Amino acid sequence: MSLAKIKGHPLKGAFIHFIQEINGSTLFSYVEKVEAADPIRFYERGKEWYKGERFYFKDRDSEMTLAGLGSVHTIQHGPKKRFAGVESDWDALMKQASVHNPYDVYGTGPVAFGGFSFDPAQQEGEEWSRFAPSFFYVPELMMTVYGGETYVTVNMLCDGAESGPLFDYLEKRKKWILAGNDLQFDKEAVLEKIHTGDTSVWKKSVQSAIQAIESDDELKKVVLARKVTAVFDQAIEPDRVLRRLGEGQPDSFIFSIEAMDSCFLGASPERLVKKRNSTLLTTCLAGSIARGKTEEEDQRLEMELLTDDKNRIEHDYVVQMIRREMQSMCEEVMVPTEPIIMKVRDIQHLYTPVIGTADEHESILRFVERFHPTPALGGLPAQKALHVIRELEPMDRGFYAAPIGWMDYRKNGEFAVAIRSGLLVKNEAFLYAGCGVVPNSNPETELEETNMKLRPMLRAIGGSDE
Known part of the structure; x- marks a missing residue:
């Protein structure tokens, strides 16, 4: 032509x-x-x-x-x-x-x-x-x-x-x-089985993390994750899963990225960083509890979360780290003195939004690198916590709990933390959830927390009606 x-x-x-x-x-x-x-x-x-x-x-x-x-x-x-x-x-x-x-x-x-x-x-x-x-x-x-x-x-x-x-x-x-007109989805894949892994082994890993923290005065927290694998009779349709995530989790970041025959997607409540010119926004999100089945129970659980020492300590670790990094890179930083509650469908979190003023010519990737991983996803201090995670987690997290998002030609953009997520590969779905381990953690309670955090993805792939 x-x-x-x-x-x-x-x-x-x-x-x-x-x-x-x-x-x-x-x-x-x-x-x-x-x-x-x-x-x-x-x-x-x-x-x-x-x-x-x-x-x-x-x-x-x-x-x-x-x-x-x-x-x-x-x-x-x-x-x-x-x-x-x-x-x-x-x-x-x-x-x-x-x-x-x-x-x-x-x-x-x-x-x-x-x-x-x-x-x-x-x-x-x-x-x-x-x-x-x-x-x-x-x-x-x-x-x-x-x-x-x-x-x-x-x-x-x-x-x-x-x-x-x-x-x-x-x-x-x-x-x-x-x-064009709407496309018809292929016939939906049928779930054949779910492999939850040996939960007793995972609880022993939580106990080992507690012991590691108690034996090291510097180590304050370790975040341990687990993987659940769902097997279907045919390849899973990412489009259908993405739609369900959007419909079921409207108050979350909804994301998806394909790489050939693989698709990583999820519904995360957590922003890592957003940059628009000189304005910088980030989120401290740590400490969680279930939603109530009634409004009265929901409010009771909210107050329980706001007054729970373990969750408040976990949250404060993240606030301290984010404040320190923001102050080192921003001209002005505003951090609320107390957290508020963020509610999504299955869970409620302690939430502190942080705003800063930065050099508009600074790339958003500089902030992504400085913030990842926060104590909410790795632990504290980061390098010691990562060492424990490598020892105790028998899996590759991949993009789970890591930064996912976009950047533009003006050095702006936004990255979420890729939690409440899963990886679709042909006829398998690998789902991930984690919890923060501190000295007074209870392995059984932490397992229940991961089950609660798995619900959005299980529901989206058709593996749960909850």
Whole structure:
């Protein structure tokens, strides 16, 4: 197709000039405002062309949702450069990019979506083989819903004039995905069995963690997790699971990222960090209790949580760590003196929101690296707790309990902590939940807490009616 044939779109002239001038692979990105559309449906419609290369991210307040299809550029790094390498590669790509974004709306334009492994020093699990210690990709098509308005970003990696036909090609795909009818799901996979692991062995690990804390004056807390494996009669449909998560956990971050035949997804109540220009938001979320079956019981449990010494101590560990890191990187930090309660469907948490003012030119990844893992996910102090986790957890956490989210070309973005999550690989679902172990922990109580935290994912995959 000649360049003359792609004229007609307002940006095609800029695109033609761009591909005639570039030397080497360079990103061309443009944003258009479109009629209101459902990002979940956009995600599902993209399955026909982009299965294995899709992502979804809805923030906890439902203020913004991203749905990405395809991958024009992938960023992956091993353990030694998993944060710095991603930032360096992203900066290099953006330095040469041509971005046409007249709206300048948060979450539009070139975005890299992905995440990091919890601890690359843990033993590697075969189920996580599709995910590098840091794994991000730039979508070919992305829908952003923000402030009640809908935008579509189109990204093209071009390498010269022969890229001319790409513009029309992606425009046609975009229009088909936006205008098409709903797709029918495949027949739902039937759950055949659930492997909970040997819970007696896990409780012994909790007791060992308690002993490790009691024998070390510096070690205050260790977070131990467990894995439950669900086996189905056929491959699990991620789209169906994602819809159920969104419907069942509307007050949580809803996320999904595909890597070939694997899909990691979940419904997390916890923000790690959000950066918008110079404003920085983070969350201290530690200490939890079940929801009540009646309003009266729910309020009683809320007061029990607010006055429970163990939970308040766990929460304070996170607040102290976040305050310290924020003060070292921000000009101004605001931390409430007392936690409040965050309620989601199955559980309520002690919650302290923290706000800071930072250098707007600082990358969000710098904060992600400094905050991960918080004492809510690893323990305190971090390195000693990680050593105990490596000794006592016979599994690879992969992306569980680690940062997952997005960053844009202005160094803004948002990352959640990937808890209440699971990994779908063909006909298996690997579900994860953890608990904070301190000196007065009770192994049986901690096991019950993990069962409670597994409910959202079990329900979403069809393994629980609770």
